[in-house]
Each structure stands twice: as structure tokens, then as C-alpha cells.
Amino acid sequence: DAGITQSPRHKVTETGTPVTLRCHQTENHRYMYWYRQDPGHGLRLIHYSYGVKDTDKGEVSDGYSVSRSKTEDFLLTLESATSSQTSVYFCAISERSSSGGREQYFGPGTRLTVT
Amino acid sequence: GESVGLHLPTLSVQEGDNSIINCAYSNSASDYFIWYKQESGKGPQFIIDIRSNMDKRQGQRVTVLLNKTVKHLSLQIAATQPGDSAVYFCAENTGTYKYIFGTGTRLKVLA
Numbered sequence: 001d002a003g004i005t006q007s008p009r010h011k012v013t014e015t016g017t018p019v020t021l022r023c024h025q026t027e028n029h030r031y032m033y034w035y036r037q038d039p040g041h042g043l044r045l046i047h048y049s050y051g052v053k054d055t056d057k058g059e060v061s062d063g064y065s066v067s068r069s070k071t072e073d074f075l076l077t078l079e080s081a082t083s084s085q086t087s088v089y090f091c092a093i094s095e096r097s098s099s100g101g102r103e104q105y106f107g108p109g110t111r112l113t114v115t
Numbered sequence: 116g117e118s119v120g121l122h123l124p125t126l127s128v129q130e131g132d133n134s135i136i137n138c139a140y141s142n143s144a145s146d147y148f149i150w151y152k153q154e155s156g157k158g159p160q161f162i163i164d165i166r167s168n169m170d171k172r173q174g175q176r177v178t179v180l181l182n183k184t185v186k187h188l189s190l191q192i193a194a195t196q197p198g199d200s201a202v203y204f205c206a207e208n209t210g211t212y213k214y215i216f217g218t219g220t221r222l223k224v225l226a
Contacts, residue, residue: 008154024116031212039122040122040218041218042204042216042217042218042219043159043206043214043216044216045213045214048212050212056152056212064152090158090159094212097164099164100166101147101149101164101166101208102147102210103149103161104161104166104206104208104214105160105161106151106159106160106161107157107160108157109156109157109158111204
């Protein structure tokens with residue numbers, strides 16, 4: 001499982017409140033990602049990080065911010081949650097394989113409901 | 116658990132038979148591909164990968180075939196078992212940070 005944990009695993013929050021999701025990894029991976037998964041869509045990238053304090057936007061970054069102050073932790077914040085952000089959120093890491101590919105591994109997910 | 120996709124294409128296979136799941140990828144510049152398995156309520160699980168310099172790669176009970184001419188990827192599961200029931204999807208990568216994911220196929224194993 002590449003040593004990835006996510007917290008919380010489930011959260012219900014109200015519209016307009018800030019929410020922070022945490023991804024923690026134990027294997028010193030440089031690249032970390034946040035995705036959301038919704039019915040009818042493939043996984044969509046929100047933000048990613050290529051090192052401590054180095055982050056960039058993905059395809060669905062509006063309304064989200066991230067921070068990475070330590071290698072092991074990548075935080076996703078919904079600044080003011082909206083119902084459209086109800087989703088399952090996955091954290092992932094990637095690493096170079098021996099064959100030269102970039103394997104990507106996922107955490108268990110956080111199910112967020114915004115009421 | 117939550118539904119990964121409400122209207123995914125479904126492949127129903129008899130237990131013990133072989134399963135073939137297909138994926139059409141979008142970017143001709145993609146040079147690395149991954150197959151994932153996702154069970155209800157869980158994160159995607161890495162199954163097998165393949166680089167574009169290969170046409171075929173085998174793992175334990177799984178084989179991935181790559182046809183670059185038609186941008187097609189397939190996952191073959193031998194002797195399908197009840198525990199193989201899940202959603203399967205492919206991902207493509209061009210060597211950068213960005214991965215493109217398919218929406219998946221639901222595999223149902225019939226006893």
C-alpha cells in the first residue's frame with residue numbers, strides 16, 4: 001500500500017465551512033497527488049507536489065489549496081466547502097520503477113459530504 | 116460502500132473463465148500504462164504496468180497487452196475468481212506528473 005494513510009476517512013460538513021484533509025506517507029516519496037473521484041468521471045487531479053513547499057495545480061483546482069511543509073504530509077484544504085465538492089478524495093504517490101515507469105499508488109480515500 | 120461509477124460498462128464472467136477488460140487510451144505520446152483494481156469503498160490498487168517499448172507483460176494470473184497502433188490496452192485475468200470482482204481501470208502517462216485515467220469497467224464474477 002506504499003505506506004499511505006488518509007484522515008479523516010469520512011467527513012460530513014456544512015456549506016461554507018473550511019475543511020482540511022490529510023495525507024501521510026512513510027516512505028519518503030517525492031511526488032504526492034490529490035485526486036477526486038466522482039461517478040461518471042475518471043480520477044481527476046486537483047493538485048500535486050514535487051517536493052516540500054513545491055506544489056502545482058491540476059485540472060480541477062478551483063476552490064482547493066494544498067500545503068506540503070514536510071515530505072511525509074500533503075494537506076488538501078477546501079477553503080469554503082460547496083455541495084459540488086462532495087466526492088471521494090484520494091491521495092497518491094508516485095515513484096520510478098526499475099523498468100523506468102512511474103508507478104502510482106493510492107491511499108484508502110476520504111469520503112466527504114457537504115450538506 | 117460508495118459506488119465508483121453508477122453506469123459503468125459491466126463484464127460478467129463465470130468463475131474459472133478468463134476475463135478480458137479493454138481500455139482505449141487517448142494520447143499517442145503516452146509511454147507508460149497502469150491497470151488498477153478498485154473494490155467498493157477502497158482506493159485503487161496497482162495491478163500491473165507496461166511501458167510502450169513492450170507489447171505484452173505478464174504478472175500473476177494477469178497479462179497486459181498493448182497495441183500502440185490503435186491506442187488500445189487490455190487486461191487479461193486468468194481463471195477468474197470471486198475476489199476479482201471489482202472495477203478495473205487503466206491509466207496512461209507521458210513521463211510527466213500527469214496521469215489520465217479511464218472511467219473503468221465493472222467485473223462481476225458469477226458463481
